[in-house]
Amino acid sequence: MPQPDRGTKSRLPLVIAGVILAIPVILPLLVSTYAKTDPKLGGFPFYFWWQFALIVVSGICTIIGYRIVVGHDNRSDDARSRGERA
Amino acid sequence: MKDVNGVTFTIFIILFLFVTLLGFSAARWRRVPALDNLDEWGLGGRGFGTFVAWFLIGGDLYTAYTFIAVPALLYAGSVTGFFAVPYTIIVYPLIFAFIPRLWSVAHRNGYVTPADFVEGRYESRGLSLVVAFTGILATMPYIALQLVGIQVVLKVMGIGATGNWFWKEAPLFLAFVILAAYTYSSGLRAPALIAFVKDALIYLVVIVAVIYLPTKLGGWGGIFDAAGNSFDKFNADNADAITAGSASGKGLLPPGAAQWAYASLALGSALALFMYPHSVTAVLSTKSRNVIRRNAALLPAYSFLLGLIALLGFAAVAAGVSTTNPQEALPTLFRQEFPSWFVGVAFAAIVIGALVPAAIMSIAAANLWTRNIYKAFINPAASKQQEAQQSKVASLVVKLGALLFVIVMPKEFAINLQLLGGIWILQTLPAIVIGLYTRWLHRYALLTGWAVAMAWGTWQTYQVPTVGKPGSHFGGSVGIVKIFGWQLSEDKLYYGLAALVINLVVAVVLTLLFRALKVPAGTDQTKPTDYVADSGEAGVAMPEELAAGTVAP
Numbered sequence: 287m288p289q290p291d292r293g294t295k296s297r298l299p300l301v302i303a304g305v306i307l308a309i310p311v312i313l314p315l316l317v318s319t320y321a322k323t324d325p326k327l328g329g330f331p332f333y334f335w336w337q338f339a340l341i342v343v344s345g346i347c348t349i350i351g352y353r354i355v356v357g358h359d360n361r362s363d364d365a366r367s368r369g370e371r372a
Numbered sequence: 373m374k375d376v377n378g379v380t381f382t383i384f385i386i387l388f389l390f391v392t393l394l395g396f397s398a399a400r401w402r403r404v405p406a407l408d409n410l411d412e413w414g415l416g417g418r419g420f421g422t423f424v425a426w427f428l429i430g431g432d433l434y435t436a437y438t439f440i441a442v443p444a445l446l447y448a449g450s451v452t453g454f455f456a457v458p459y460t461i462i463v464y465p466l467i468f469a470f471i472p473r474l475w476s477v478a479h480r481n482g483y484v485t486p487a488d489f490v491e492g493r494y495e496s497r498g499l500s501l502v503v504a505f506t507g508i509l510a511t512m513p514y515i516a517l518q519l520v521g522i523q524v525v526l527k528v529m530g531i532g533a534t535g536n537w538f539w540k541e542a543p544l545f546l547a548f549v550i551l552a553a554y555t556y557s558s559g560l561r562a563p564a565l566i567a568f569v570k571d572a573l574i575y576l577v578v579i580v581a582v583i584y585l586p587t588k589l590g591g592w593g594g595i596f597d598a599a600g601n602s603f604d605k606f607n608a609d610n611a612d613a614i615t616a617g618s619a620s621g622k623g624l625l626p627p628g629a630a631q632w633a634y635a636s637l638a639l640g641s642a643l644a645l646f647m648y649p650h651s652v653t654a655v656l657s658t659k660s661r662n663v664i665r666r667n668a669a670l671l672p673a674y675s676f677l678l679g680l681i682a683l684l685g686f687a688a689v690a691a692g693v694s695t696t697n698p699q700e701a702l703p704t705l706f707r708q709e710f711p712s713w714f715v716g717v718a719f720a721a722i723v724i725g726a727l728v729p730a731a732i733m734s735i736a737a738a739n740l741w742t743r744n745i746y747k748a749f750i751n752p753a754a755s756k757q758q759e760a761q762q763s764k765v766a767s768l769v770v771k772l773g774a775l776l777f778v779i780v781m782p783k784e785f786a787i788n789l790q791l792l793g794g795i796w797i798l799q800t801l802p803a804i805v806i807g808l809y810t811r812w813l814h815r816y817a818l819l820t821g822w823a824v825a826m827a828w829g830t831w832q833t834y835q836v837p838t839v840g841k842p843g844s845h846f847g848g849s850v851g852i853v854k855i856f857g858w859q860l861s862e863d864k865l866y867y868g869l870a871a872l873v874i875n876l877v878v879a880v881v882l883t884l885l886f887r888a889l890k891v892p893a894g895t896d897q898t899k900p901t902d903y904v905a906d907s908g909e910a911g912v913a914m915p916e917e918l919a920a921g922t923v924a925p
Contacts, residue, residue, distance in 0.1 A: 329594070345669055345673075348464055348465060351669075
């Protein structure tokens, strides 16, 4: 089966984006690493403030993933339109 | 109605009337010649940008019931109650990864529902039917729960608490009729427009509450301490019952034995969330792949809000709120701690928050009915106008079903079915998500995997008694997972996730078998390039083409 032509660029950026996106999926699942009271922050037990922090981490990881994937898409669109003109 | 506070009630009614007007006028928003096709009525013209989509998806996924039930869990000292937060953390990277492919293939091929995609991908009306059936089945109790949320607020407000059966349910019935009427006339545009008001009110109420309440209750440290002490006291007073298993121990955070239940609930619910027809409807209403991706990065703001709302459950404990129905904890906390006008705003926020997802859910279920049951089996020649008309009527029927549910059945029943709904909808994941990447799994293997997992998941949940009521059923969705007597783990796990694993194993084994026997696999109507197409590319209609004459909001 022919590879769908998305230009000659490598798939490496997509792999990196995948790894970055996996971080906010995996961290919340490791409950034993954060189900504890100390250290507290502003009266919040660790368990609670850590999960609020993970929400922020999730947002940041998704923004980075977005930048990578959109950059990748634009490059492959350029490569494709060059190919179509040639 | 002697308990009703006049100021609270007046503010509540004004806000409710305002969104009602908004709901009806939504038919004119982004005006198109007619709303008589599913792209317009059922998907809002497929043209929502990042801003509108953020409110729409946020308003859709974070339901009023969440705002009632999650703090209720924490108020009741459930050690896994906070799982809604990791669940809504995990879901966005998943949406980012999977949903743009669904968006693309749906746009290229004119699919309106996930079941449309399954039919096109596998050439199997049977598989498409079970996906549609599961979607409708799982959505109905979800709508019912929104009505339960409204009921709880009305009850705490003092409306409909007295009198005979009719007067008790009349306010709920009235809210329901209004909701049904503007959904019928405006379609997805109504909840999209109302979502702005809903979210503005919810953000306002929650930010005020999380800043103001701690000043009255000794800071957040004081709230956590008070809740912790209260739970410790409960555990000490009921030590015998807890050991005997007739009561659950309470706590702020999950002990070792409950941590895998917590993690599997979070992961399973996240995977289930974007299989729900209403989330698919919301994401398909966006105008490009990147709107979905941008929203995946922006929607966690709602998760932050949800976490804060959850913690109000502890604030209710600290404030000494005493109620036998934990669902009334949050509204009672507001009524007790805030001036009456603000209580009116807060209660309106919750009720409006129930109307938005209820509308989207009924539209999504109606689209499934129309596309995958009516058009697929009853009237294959249906025109676009007939499709839209079917969906409009079906949205009424679905909501009516949910209303009967709430009025006729005990409240527990809706909650139990919602629990099951999550387990059921998760079983459509192999056909939809794996289907987005590969067609390797055989259509009949997927069908069998679905059937086995549905039966297993339902049976396991049926056997879970409510704590303290031996012999009762559907008491929870976690437990020790045993498959043919083989125990998967020492700790309790979410049955939905375990059923998904069984589903996948059956699907893989039978695929190998069916391929060896050369059972026909059907023709794929989609092309590999369909999955990466974006708006503006060949075959993908631009929003402008779909909605000629669109005006900016």
